[in-house]
Structure formats: C-alpha cells, structure tokens
Amino acid sequence: MSEPVVHITNLHLRYHHKTVLQDLNWTINRGENWLLRGSSGSGKTSVAKAIAGLVKFEGDIDINFDLHSSLAPVAHYVANWYQFKDLEGQSNFYYQQRYNKQAEETTATVRAELENYGKNYHLDFAEAERLVTALGFSDLIDSTLIQLSSGEHKKLQLVEALWFRPQLLMMDQPYNGLDKLSRQHLNSLLEEISAAGTQLVLISNDKDLPSCINRFAEIKGGQLHETDAGHTAHFQEEENRPVPEFLSEGPISLADSIVKMNNVNISYGDKQVLKNINWEVKAGEKWLLQGHNGSGKSTLLSLITGDHPQAYANDFSLFGHRRGSGESIWDIKKRMGLISPELQWYFDPSATVKQSIISGFFDSSGLFRQPNYTQQMQANELIGYFGLKEYQDTLMNQLPLGKQRLAFLARTIIKNPELLILDEPCQGLDQHQAQHFNELVDELCSNGTTLIYVGHFESQLPACIEKRILLENGEVKSVETILESI
C-alpha cells in the first residue's frame, strides 16, 4: 500500500489562548474522502488550516503528494466565506457598500477575477466557464464582485476551488448560503473531481453529501473520532429559561401594515433584479422568504431595512409611512431587528459580546455611545436568557459560530422591535443549534412580533411560520399560506 496522503501525529493547537486540539491523530489514505463533523468551536476549521499550513501548531503533519499526478501538489483550504479585494488589493468594504452605485467600479468583474485567478495558477479558462455554467452562475459573469449576494460569492469561491484541482481539497462549510439545486450541482461536481483524483475533506454538518464521501469523523474534546455515515453527534440539552420580563409584552404596532410594496422595481443598468413586486406584510404575520441564489431576496430585504438607495424611487410603505416622506433610515431601523450574513461580516471586530448586544439599541454595527442603566440591565437579562454569561466580555468574532448567532439574536431583540428580519440565521449551524435557535425565535415572536425569515432548508425553520413568498428571477413566483405543510 502506498504511503498515506496526510499523516498527523499528536497535533496540538491553541486558538486565542484556549486549547482547541490536543493529541489529535489522523491518517488520510489514498482514495479516501472525509467528512468532518463536530459542534461549533470544536476545532474542525483548525485541523484543516493546520494541514494547509495556515496556522501555527505543535506536533507532526506529514503530507505526501503524488509526484506523478497532473493535479497540483497542494493541500488547498477553502474558507467558509469568500473574502474579495478591490482593485487596489484591499478588502476594506463597508456594510451595504454593494448598493452604492459609485462603489461598483472599485472591484473587478467576476470574469476579470477568474481570468486573473486562472493566470496565476495557469488554468484553462474554458474549464472555468464550464463550472460557472454548471453552478448556474453564468448570468453574473460580467457583474462586479461587490454586487454579488452571499450565495453568489460562495459560488464564485467554489468555481475557483474546483477549477484549481489540488490533490487535497478541504472545504469549510461549502454549502453555506446555497439553495437546494446549487447544492446538488456542487455535489456532482465534487464527485467528478474526486473521480479524477482530487481527495476531499468536507467540513459540514449537512446531510446531503456527494456519494464519494467514504470516511466520517467527528472532532470532540480536541480529538478526532471516526464515526459511521449516519452518526449524529450527541449534544448537551440546553436549559430552558424564562423569557425576560421586558420582552413578554408585545411591541406596540401603530400600523396594521408593516411592509406594503406596490410594483416595486430595481435595476442596475440593464439588469433588472426586482420586477413588479407586490407584497404586503401585516402586523403580527410570520413570513418565510425563499428563492434561489440571485433571485432577489437580499435586495428585497435591503429595501425594507432602509439600506438600498433605490428605495427612494419606488412606491412602498414601511410601518404605514410612504418611504422617502421625510423619515430617516434610523427612524426605520429603530423599529426592526436584523440578522444577516452581511451585517455580521461588517460588524465592528473590536466589540465584545455585551457591547454588541447593547448596540442593538442604537442600530449601529458596534457600540459607539454610552448605554444608560436600564439598557445595561436589559442586556444583562438577555445575556442570562441566552446562556452567554461566561462569554459576555469575549470579542464577538472569537465566539464559536453557534454562540455568535445567539448573541446576534439577542442584539436584534433587545429593543423589542415590531419587525424581526432574520436572513439565513442558521447558516453554518449544526442541526441541534439550528433547532435551539428556532425554538427561541418561536418563543420570542409569540408576543405578536412580525417576522420575515429567510432560509434555504425546509428542515431548519421556526414552527411559527405561517406564510411563504417565493421569488424567482426577481419576480414573485408564489405567495401561500403554509400552516399545514411544515
């Protein structure tokens, strides 16, 4: 038998002064494709980064590439989100910059980015075009990077990784933000490159996997444990705590109609991203917003959150007031709570968990002013309710993903808003975490809060959802009541 591709002995790794991996041993043999599972913060990402040589570690990692293979002798790690740069090589972007028309020209087009990538790694551009088509991405090839939604960025990142064809490809949360169809396409592409010799390590808690995955493991207690395919990790039950008093009263809605859109249209140049949208969300309703990647969901939400400059050219009302009739975006944001992948990316990295939660009172992406006594007390109550006490002084971005999402939910509801907008809040969470998160959403919304929830996967939804709007290519495909179907 040939020597193993990767052989790890006694791997030790610390992350922000905490031991994450301890005495971890792992062998990846030729022909093996692994799935790595584990709860949030267990160290899945750290193992992959250590193999790719991206983090410091102690212990031994031997990598043996096949020198006769035509595939690149590289252990390539693909991060869980795509970080792009502007034409000056910086990635100093700000929240909602993608809707600023002037900002477009500061980033390359998808085509230019791919051409550049191909040139750096000496790849054939025809293959990139094939992958772009296979992932249903060809319409966007001339868009600029900053215009893309989170799902679309993911696809671009996947195209680059698949195109590169390293001998070992390690993908962290490759399904994040992808719709069902795109997930299927990704799986067939992974099967294809695996058949051609690339070995895979997927980090994911998802169930629909490429058929070539033949080994399974879970990271637990800093070590790697091999499991069988159907294994689901065992989780500690969360304690049930009572909802803080100040949230038990329903928010006072002065308007019956929270959102009302009449023939809303949004275009960028010749490209129309929203077409004749008519939609009304009444006070207290719980909506699910769905659609493929690029169907217009994030643009639609950005209108509601006051972040899209084209809001001023359309006929729609928020909380009973016509948009652009003298209100400020801060008047609007005051009445809603938001979680979205974008908000999280652009959030102040120097804010602690407690500061981040309090910032919800001011709708700022970080805490820039002194909270008063009541605000601090309410933050403390919420921190207790969400079980975040031991993390309250930790930096937000050092928290494991699952806890981070709970802290963002706390930030969102701290002012008891009339409208809650949760854009893929369970992205990257494991099933258990998603379930816990959604149970909290159900509990918090039972006081009459209006909800707009975006989620790709039918299994991970709060039970309170009662209506669904489906977008397709920027148009409303269907609106339905789905009380029974969930």
Place this chain on the structure above:
Amino acid sequence: MSNYFNTLPLREKLNQLGVCDFMDSSEFLDGVDALKGKKLVIVGCGAQGLNQGLNLRDSGLNIAYALRKEAIEGKRDSWKNATENNFPVGTYEELIPEADLVINLTPDKQHTAVVNAVMPFMKQGSTLLYSHGFNIVEEGLQVRKDITVIMVAPKSPGSEVRAEYVRGFGVPTLIAVHPENDPEGKGLVQAKAYCVGTGGHKAGVLKSSFVAEVKSDLMGEQTILCGLLQTGSILSFDKMVEKGIDAGYASKLVQYGVEVITEALKHGGITAMMDRLSNVAKIKAFEVSEELKTIMRPLFQKHQDDIMSGEFSRIMMEDWAAGDKNLLAWRAATGETAFEKTPAGDVKIGEQEYFDNALLMVAFIRAGVELAFETMVEAGIKPESAYYESLHETPLIANTIARKKLFEMNRVISDTAEYGCYLFDHACKPLLADFMTKVETDLIGKNFNEGKDGAVDNSALISVNEVIRSHEVETIGAELRKAMTAMKSIKTV
C-alpha cells in the same frame, strides 16, 4: 476680489483665528429639524458630493443635484453618480431658484466660477454652504448680503463619510458661519442640522471660523500631512538604497511603515507611537526628532507666515492662472522618484519591525506633528484646531501612501494641498542634506536594537517620557480622542 483676511483689523484677525470650541452632544438634540422639508441642492457630485448626499437623504432630507449643462448632456461621471442613485438632477437654472440651501462641493479651483454662476439664481434669504473656506478667505469672494454663508467640513474622504454613517457612527466635522454673511442669525442652527444629516455629530464637532479653518488647514496639509510625509519617505528610501539595503524591502518599509507607525498615533498620540519603541530606541528617536525640530522650525514658520500674509495663496493663484505650470511639473517629477518607481518587495515585514527598523520615520513624524502644532498655536490658532490639522489627519493621509505611494496621496488630496506639499518638499530636502549624511542603517533599514543590551539610564528615560507626554498636542489630543474612540481602524497590512 482681495484677500478677506488681509482686510481685517488685527483685533478681528486674532478674534476669527481663535475660534474653536468642541461642541457638546446636547447641541444637536434638534436633529435635522432646521432643514426638514427644505430644498437642499448640491452642486457637484464627486466623492464628497455623492456620499454626503446619500447620508443627508437617508436622514430624511430632500436632496437634488445641480450640474452644469455640459455634465448632464455629456452624461459625465457626476451625472451618472447622481442619477444612478435616483437623485433628481437639473441645471443651475432649473434647481437653484428653488433651493433653500445650496451646497458647493466642487473643487477649490472652481469655487469662484461656480459661486458666481449660481448666485444670481439663488433666492432671497437662502443659504450657501462650503466645505472649505479658501474661496471666501483667500480669494475674498463677496456673497450677496441676504445670503447666509456657512461651512460644514467632514474631516475624512467621501467614502469614509458614507461608510461611518451606515455603521451608525460618523466622522469628526468642523462647522463655521461667515460673520459677514449671517443676516438672519440662522447660520449656526442650519450648520448643526446639516452636520446631524451627515452623521458628523456622533463623532465630535468643532465650531470654528472660516478664517481659522483655512489658515490651519493650509498649514497642516503643507507641512506635516503631505509635505513632511513626502520628504521623509523619499529621504528614508534613498538612504536605505544608498547603504545597500534591498530596494524592494526599503520600498515596502516606507510605503506601509508610515501607515503602521501613524496607526499608533491615532490611538494614543505621540506617546503611543514612541512607546512602540524599546527604551533605548525611544531615547534615540527622541534625540533625533529634537534635532530635526531645530533644523526644520524656520521652514515651518516660513510656511505659516506666508499662509497668514496671503503670499502662499497669491503665488498659487498665479500658478492657476498659468495653467498649473508648476503644479504639473512637480507632479511629474514626483512620479519619477526612485521611491515611487520601486515596487514594494515581496517580503514579510512584521508589525513591530515597522517601528524597530524605521526609527528615523518615527522621529520625522514626531518632529513634524509637534512643529506643525506648535507653529499654528504660536500664530494664534486654537490648540483644538491645530490638533485636528496635524496629528488627527496624519494617519488618514498615511493611509493613502500605503495604498499607492506618493502618487496616490497627491491624487487624493486637493490641488491646493498638493501645491503646498511640493513647495515644502523642495525647501525641506536641501535643509536636511547635512543631517542625512550622518544617518546610518541603524536608524533606517535595520533594527536599532540589534547588538544593544537594552539598558538605559532611569533618569534619562523619565525625562524623555515627561517631555513627550506633557506636550500640549498630547493633553488636548487625549481629550478630543475620547470623543471619537470608535473611529474605524484603517488597515492594509
């Protein structure tokens, strides 16, 4: 037109130079009310014009853009910026007569032409807003007596003004009312409301005067902000190459070093910057910077004198009249310097290495910031103004050098700043020639601490620390920074 400042009696000159109050946040409780329902028309739609307009509209105000007919017909960038963001756009004739507030956000050089074109259309009792007072103070433009003239100047590039606003914060801003044009006494109220509209009130607002803003702004940009950064960068690079340090390394050390070093300034002033050095290195940097201060002080004073007397503006406006002959020649020469033409090498330089291996740059920055501050304060400018125009802006300008070296810095700053920068640079280099012959690679290019055991004399260290920490730029800075602690850190490394 004649220089407005020079028409004032001495008493009034000092009076207007000495205006600078840090405003309490309670001054902004009325929000944008004073401008609510009014028609705001912005002239010009470049980076400041567009981004301020986006913020003002998102604050619930009514915004339109007035552009020249040729810009509209030619569908130029300004027209695209405005229409693609769904703003109403029209010619001066169409929009100005309706406007309650006309906001002039065109480049300095065009101010006279723009204001003369716009003024006949402005309605009785309306307001004209500037974001820089050069036109009023140096060119002495007279505005119709019924019109209120105010200034609101966000102290950051346009994109930053937008980025901070959407984060729920803002950028530090300076506001002023022109005493010759405040017929109804509404200038300050409107300036405050505008400031709330752009988000500036959350980050700290200084009440200044047109005169103080212009005289301090010119001084800061010519000396420490642009002039000295240019001189220091070029001299440091040339010295390293002369002494055999790899040119790619030298280029990178300077290009990114200015940013990394001044990042420390932003957080904790000169004290924090000097504290990043070891004790031995700090004492050496202190001595070098004291020497630099002695050599350069007369040049800083000359710049301040020429700014106060109007001599600087006079020669610059002569150059405008000559089709920017000198400016263009100097710009081209900067593009040809070895520093500009040597790309940053593909070497890793750790954050601390930017301090340890560039002690000379640290000394240049301390000397420049303190000299600019001291010279301004001696000339009658308030310490608060002097702080903003020296220490506060240094990291912002250093950031442009990190992006694309001196070319980028000179592209981003105004033509006025660029002109002053070259003037300073050309006078400063010969002045430092002798000094530079003594500089070895321990000051620039190699780690100063190498081969030293780090021992220092207690009393020497204490007295150096004392001098650094008790400087007025440090005491006033600590106070002002408290109000803007949340400023986003600028990072490219």
